[in-house]
Amino acid sequence: MNTTARIKKNYRFIKFRKLVIVSVLIGFLSAFLGVILKNATEYYEEIFFHQATINPLFLVIFPVFGLSIIYFLREYLFKKKENKGIKEIFESTNSKSKNLPSYKIPSHFINGLLTVVFGGSTGIEVSTVVASATIGSVAQRKQNVFRQYKTELICAGIAAGITAIFSSPIAGILFAIEVISRKVTRAFLLSNLIAVAIAFGLVFLLDEKPLFAVNITTWHLKAIPYFILLGILSGLNSVYLTRSVLFFKAQFTRIKIPYFKIIIGSLILSSSLFLFPQLYGEGYHAIKTIFVSSNEMSLTFPLALTIIGIIILKPIVTSATLASGGDGGVFAPSLFMGAFLGLLLALVTNTYFNAHVIPINFIIMGMAAVLSASIHAPFTSIFLVCGLTNDYTLFIPILLVCLISKYTAKMIYPFTVYSYSPSLIK
Template sequence: MKTLTFQKEFSVFQSLFLYFTFCLTTCFSMNTTTHLRKNHKRITLQKLSIVSIIIGFLCAFMAVCLKHLTEHYEAILFHKAATNWIFFIIFPVFGLSVIYFLRYYLFKKKENKGIKEIFESTESPTKKLPVYKIPSHFFNGLLTVVFGGSTGIEVSTVVASAAIGSVAQQKENVFKRHKTELICAGIAAGITALFNSPIAGILFAYEVISRKTSKTFAITSGLAVAVAYAFILILDEKPLFEVGVTTWHLHAFPYFLLLGVLAGANSVYLTKCVVYIKGRFTKIDNHATKIIIGSVIISASLLLFPQLYGEGYHAVKTLFVSSGSVVLTTSFVLTMIGILFLKPIITSITLASGGDGGVFAPSMFIGAFLGLLVATVLNTFFDANVIPLNFMIIGMAAMLSASIHAPFTALFLICGLINDYTLFFPILIVCLVSKTTAQLIYPYTVYTYQPKPAN
């Protein structure tokens, strides 16, 4: 009996021992798993932080180089063309031809699709932005603008920056889940360096590309933008437009709203021009025919209005200086209307015939001219006593906001361009008005429009 009792007690003891051993092992295992998970997250975050810093520097360096090269050679070639009109005929056909041969023989015969390439990459787990997209957009954007193509380098910078982020994502397995975040980090850094506005860089990456935020997005974009901004501060980069905004008057507010509505309508005209003309050019199979048709129309427009050459920032800077002394004459009105009518057309033709670029610079160009025209008409016929310079700046922001459906990006981008926040509140309201107007008339931008499949 004693032996049996002892055996039972030993059995109970053994069961308790095994149970406690199991509990201890399970707890230890759970602690180890939790520790490994935390360690993995920490290592991933460290790697993402390091690669974001590298992306920020590379994108900023690339953007600054492209900006200065474009400004330098555009000024030289535009001066040549302004003194000898024959260059207005030679430059566009030469530039588009060189771009075609580069694309055909060097860049895998692939056409640049602009920001739509980024959407295709971020929306698909398999599609990537290949490394050749970096030199492709860099050189094609440069050649398009310096030889008179009526667009800007902004979209070329955005896609090349996105390609840098995409290539970085492909180098580490732990980055595969963060492709969109690293692409957005590159874009934010490129925009920051180009427009001297870190907030605009992050907002553009959010409003146009990602459309959602996360902890990883905040860390990667924040670090990339911080590095890009530090880089341009070290280089002492100056604002693109150095203007002296002193004040704005409350009585001008209804006129600002009018400008917002007009900018929204004009942005739809620009968008529909791009969509329609690109659609027509895609039906032309022969690339030589595209180049010839495009060059003839661009050259004819430049002969009529040299202000349309390249980005057009040279013309905007001239208007900023003379805006206070502009007088409403028949010649002035015809010039302004001609430019506002032709700019969307030749921008579309530049892109459709092989040029590289987008609607950033054209939108700001149109907005500046529209703002000056509206202010001059108001002062002449309605004794509105508004400040033309303010209308030019607000018009730039309003057109950009309506064209890309990104009011907050436009707000901080334009304030960064002039390095002045005096007009912050009116720009904010007008950007919202212009975007809403554009969406009510036509819900798409050149980035979001999808052609209907053929039946």
């Protein structure tokens, strides 16, 4: 082997070794951030929500207080920059010059936590994704050897963050592929597999439990027509959610005085929470409740009205939360809407069509289906929801409803909140 070949081989080995090391660090830091944010949000959201149920006056105070704090933090601490969510990641990966600044890590961490804890009807998932993407972006800028791996290292942070909050390494990698990168290179596989392995190892060591403890027994072929119907309805609901978010953001952009946005958003949020406290925060507490009681539920007019009201209002309060300055996205709202949509369909078919479907199954499939249609990522949604329940019994029906919901939504409205841009429709 001549000297030139030896030098090239040594350089490739050094580059490979450095990529492995940086992937380990990104995986650990992103997962650590995700676990802390998830547990802190769950802990404080429970405390604040409990106080709001005891004294409904807090349903007025919490939203305006939380959104005000977020505004002042952005104005005086985080360089007066608004958080654009996942669009920030696209701007970075699509440009050689644009990078995710390091302050995005504390910005999304703190603002995501405050938004949900004080009742904002969204979730921490997008906050975690952007913060962990920034970890990958910062690591990529540390050495020239990593410049060519910008997208790969950003995706490694994202995949590790998703793994940490949903306990599903497959969902983490699939989200990075389906939503962010949309291509797979050897460097992508190496960095992302290492990052999610480290993240999942941390989750295992910390003994993080699945978010929803459910007992799934079986599913029946005779329910397939109802699965198809659920997929179609989920696609329609996801379009409603997407259009609501885009509409509210466009309308709130016209409001030039920031505190008017906060007041209007808080009024919408508070009045909705008075009607349906289930809309508070991520809403996972409400999903856990219906998991426990779904098999004993019978359809009554007040119950049907409540579920329909929740499904209709959720996109509105989510949109108001985000448009008035809250930090978050459509992950948790999609899961929430899907759970209640699945429950409603199961109760209706059992009551009026004697279908004998299993409500828990429809709750889980609804969660995956609406998420799949909202982010146009069916395979991410399958493994993410299976990771949430730590059960793959429903893999095949979830695959069916996720594909149907995605393509139903795309036929009606081809954009997601991540891919939409006003220039695309001109």
